[in-house]
Amino acid sequence: MEGDPYSESGEYLDLLSRGAWRALRVPVGEALRQAVPVAGPVVDVGAGTGLGVVVAAEAVAGAGIVAVEPSPVLRAVLLARVAGVEELRRRVTVQAADVASMRLPAEVGGVMAISMIGHLSPARRAAFFADARKRLVPGAPLIVNLQPPAEVTTIPQTEFASVAVGDRTYVGSGAARPAGEDSVTWTMTYRVLTVHGVVEREVVVDYQWYVLSRQQLLDELAGAGFTASVGEMDVVTATPHD
Numbered sequence: 001m002e003g004d005p006y007s008e009s010g011e012y013l014d015l016l017s018r019g020a021w022r023a024l025r026v027p028v029g030e031a032l033r034q035a036v037p038v039a040g041p042v043v044d045v046g047a048g049t050g051l052g053v054v055v056a057a058e059a060v061a062g063a064g065i066v067a068v069e070p071s072p073v074l075r076a077v078l079l080a081r082v083a084g085v086e087e088l089r090r091r092v093t094v095q096a097a098d099v100a101s102m103r104l105p106a107e108v109g110g111v112m113a114i115s116m117i118g119h120l121s122p123a124r125r126a127a128f129f130a131d132a133r134k135r136l137v138p139g140a141p142l143i144v145n146l147q148p149p150a151e152v153t154t155i156p157q158t159e160f161a162s163v164a165v166g167d168r169t170y171v172g173s174g175a176a177r178p179a180g181e182d183s184v185t186w187t188m189t190y191r192v193l194t195v196h197g198v199v200e201r202e203v204v205v206d207y208q209w210y211v212l213s214r215q216q217l218l219d220e221l222a223g224a225g226f227t228a229s230v231g232e233m234d235v236v237t238a239t240p241h242d
């Protein structure tokens with residue numbers, strides 16, 4: 001991975017992702033019920049702070065989980081979340097790696113990559129799908145989700161989360177602009193507001209995001225040897241076909 005897009009904003013990611021995970025929990029949990037834990041671990045690629053790891057641990061009883069996370073700041077939160085619960089500490093292995101450098105067993109019981117696929121270039125995405133196809137045992141799912149935009153376009157500044165903690169309110173917003181034939185640049189703004197609405201801190205970060213339409217994703221998954229369907233919250237479940 002080139003650079004860490006979360007080095008400055010990582011402080012806010014867990015807090016501001018909780019709302020999204022309240023909505024993702026059910027569709028991702030349902031998709032994970034197809035996992036085959038006797039064959040190998042469930043792998044969470046780009047596990048972030050571990051909100052999805054907790055969902056996986058609940059959905060797939062007894063499964064070993066490999067949580068792959070390249071960002072040191074996010075990995076610190078992930079490790080703290082895992083360390084704080086005895087059962088997670090036994091079941092979850094944290095890998096400091098990205099999708100290109102992760103080390104996985106020959107057979108895995110499921111792979112998830114939530115809210116991260118746009119970080120991968122088309123070539124990297126293709127390599128990831130091919131690698132997952134090779135390792136997933138029959139019936140085991142690859143779970144990804146679609147996120148806007150589906151095409152290269154402009155998205156005006158939009159607030160996506162606002163959460164109060166103590167007497168501060170943490171607000172995340174973002175705007176996107178075209179950055180090439182298959183990507184946009186997201187400019188994300190994170191603000192900490194006092195009780196009087198004064199901006200106490202502000203972090204503004206840019207990162208590249210590769211766009212992907214629903215049809216393009218389904219076509220790529222079919223080409224990689226998967227049968228895929230799109231469910232609630234645009235959660236895509238793909239299983240290997242013969």
Ligand SMILES: C[S@@+](CC[C@H](N)C(=O)[O-])C[C@H]1O[C@@H](n2cnc3c(N)ncnc32)[C@H](O)[C@@H]1O
Pocket residue numbers: 001006017045046047048049050051052068069070071074097098099100113114115116119120
């Ligand atoms: C928006 S966060 C989502 C985190 C987590 N999956 C969740 O849903 O809460 C995107 C994640 O993708 C990770 N990521 C970015 N590029 C990556 C890469 N090349 N390989 C693996 N993970 C990557 C980031 O470090 C971050 O954890």
